[in-house]
Amino acid sequence: MVELMGNWKRTHMCGVLNLAHIGQEVTLMGWVHRRRDLGGLIFIDLRDRSGIVQVVFNKERCGEEVFQKAEAVRSEYVLAVKGAVVKRDPDTVNPKIPTGEIEVVASQLKILSVSNTPPFSLEDDINVSESVRLKYRYLDLRRAEMQRNIILRHRITKWVRDFLDSKGFYEIETPMLTRSTPEGARDYLVPSRLHPGKFYALPQSPQLFKQLLMLSGFDRYFQIARCFRDEDLRADRQPEFTQIDIEMSFVDVDDVIALNEEMLADIFKKALGIELSLPLPRLTYKEAMERYGTDKPDTRFGLELKDVTDLVRDCEFKVFSGAVASGGSVRAINAKGCAVKFSRREIDSLVDFVKNYGAKGLAWIAVEHDGLKSPITKFFTEQQLSSILQRLEAEPGDLLLFVADKDDVVFQALGQLRLELGRRLNLMDKSKYNLVWVTEFPLLEYDEEEKRFVAKHHPFTAPMDEDIQYLDTDPARVRSKAYDIVLNGVEIGGGSIRIHTTEMQEKMLNVLGFSKEKAWQRFGFLLEAFKYGAPPHGGIAYGLDRLVMMLADRDTIRDVIAFPKMQNASDPLTDAPSEVEPKQLKEVHIRVDA
Structure with a gap:
């Protein structure tokens, strides 16, 4: 059944055909996305990376031999088709696809490869476990949404290269085998065959080498750099990842930020059609922590933290006054309108939520039209309560939420609570x-x-x-x-x-x-x-995976990496990491202590 291409040459991609091609003879090659048999007519949606086009096999026009081949075709078979582009009848136009106004009437067909039934449907928004998707990643990557992600990644990488080249940067590769250095995450170690007992390390970043390039006089360097970190299990980290790595000489903070704002504006315009308003806002670390409880603030919504330490240091509520006396603080969030929106059960769930982040509890005051409702108001004077309400700009219907503890606990708990409220109230636009x-x-x-x-x-x-x-x-x-660039609460770069x-x-x-x-x-x-003679220098590195994830509106970086690892750093596709032959271990002077 399988045939060779012979002298057939593809003339067009499937997804580019439109009304301008009507009457043209085309040769298409791709995968069978869907097949429908209506007796004397067979419709095949043929797919390649550019999109889908409908191919029609009419027994009277293509002949018995070609029609019989079409009858044998199944999903994910690889075909080569010759035919003419024609306009669809108005009642058969498919507005859901770019090629929906035309179809290809087939005259010849070659089956280039057959396929088993895939383990999952190759549609967008599939409901299948990630482990299965990664085991059959080559199939997962055939899906349109995955191809869009990978193509966007390619384009962003190219735009970065073009922009930096236009600004006088040179792309220079740095070593992948280097020496292990302390501080930071664990290194991936590579044993040396020629130097018994010694090891290379895979780079966690090109940091030291890019600094040495500044000493070498290259002045402006960049690299799309592969990096490796042997980190403990974390939800959205990869053992190998990609950085957009940039370094400049004779600069200070404002110079680095200005150039990067220009580059980000270029990327956002090309990727999303969004015009960034420059200069971008800045927060000091201290201000970010005090207002948002995190150095990665999501500024799409309010619910900012307010410090009420000075107002409660002498109150009779020992949870508050005790925290202040021990050097901590008391801070609060005004959840506007939530005294009405949240039931007592929902408020109790918020109390449980902050305990996951080190807080011993969550105090609350519901501001109602006829007064205050709370188990803690009895510990405060009228003046103290009035001052708290004024500081938090409280109005009837508001729910005031307090955490008292060491600053790091208060920031962690309230910062996470703020994000949880943002999710529950649909504030993350x-x-x-x-x-x-x-x-x-x-x-x-x-x-x-x-x-x-x-x-x-x-x-x-x-x-x-x-x-x-x-x-x-x-x-x-x-x-x-130091400076980080944060997008919707996610750090995408730092330097x-x-x-x-x-x-x-x-x-x-x-x-x-x-x-x-x-x-x-x-x-x-x-x-x-x-x-x-070392020049003053500085730079920045972006997590390319994170940047693409954000611009592609995905929830995980694994959706924008062609062949990612699982959370436990394993690869179900190739079954890595794996054992190796004893001979290989002996060559690099290693004995496994199982």
Whole structure:
């Protein structure tokens, strides 16, 4: 049954045919999307990456032999068809597809490949487990929505390359086999056959090499870079991912942000037809945390946090006054209109919700037309309650929600509660694309487990000039020249101005707990390079997968990666990771301790 192409050449893609092609003889090649047999007529929807077109097999016109082949055709067979483009009768026009005004009347047919019945329907919005989709990813990728995602990814990548090329950037590849460095996620290690007992690491990012390129005088670099991180299981992370990696010399924060805003405006215009209003808004890290409870704020809706610590420090409600006395804070969200919208059961569900994020509970006050309803109002004076209502701009019908604890718990709990309220109240408008820069991140954060400071971003981020004086005496106070770009509550990119002197890099590593000897052992090549004339430099890296996911309006990055891994970093398609032959292990001097 299967035939060779012979000298047949495809003349057109299926999805491009339209009224302008009427009367033309065409040769099409693709997959059978659907087949309908009406006796003397067989209709086949033929699909390729450009779309679908209806092909008609009329026994009287194509002949008995061709018609018999068409009768044998089934879904996902691969066909080559020759025929004439004709206009459909008005009552058979299909407005749902671009080719719906025409059809191809077949004269010849070749069956290039047959297919088993697919394990799931190759339609959009299918209801099938992700593990099955990934096991048969080559079939999943035939679906129109998946092809749109991958094509969009290609186009965004090309637009980035074109834009950066127009701005004087060079695309330069950096090594995939490098040395392991501390800080950050775990490395994927690669044993060396030629150097027994030693290992390469796959890059978590091209960070150090792109800094060395600035020292090399290339001035403006970019790369569509593959990166690898051996992270613990997380819902939407991949062990291998792609960055849009950018670095520039002789710049400060405003220079990097300005160029990237221009690039984002170009992408949004081409991908979505949206004109971004520049400059984009900026929030400092401190302001983002205090207003939204997160450094990844979704600014499409309000429900901002309000600090009422000063109003309740002397109240008789010990949950509040006790939190303040121990150095914490009390903050609240005014859920407008929710005193009416939410039942007591729904309010109780919010109490349970915040407990998932470390809060011991959630206090609430319902503002009703005839007064306040709450189990806690009896602990406050009239003046205290009046001040709270004024601070929260409360009106009848509002539901006031409070968390009291250490700042990090309050921010985490209320930040997540704000998002949950946004979901329940349908405030997350998918037609909006709100971009915001978050700047002035803390340079360091204290790790309670390791009992030391760790880098908030990475150890090569420069401190703000006016805060350098606090590095020795109050490291937690030091702000950095770091910046993230956030889209609808999702961080799509982040970067910083880098340290570019040996002295400052040594000081930074010392604050992180590295002795001078250990710092030079780990990063000596960089510290040495800084001694030979390092320009001030900085850059940014975007998660390409996340950016495409957001612009394609998908819920997971796995939908915009051709061959992603499962949440546990396994690949059901190839059954990776897998065992290897003992001989292979011996060659790289490894014994498995099972």
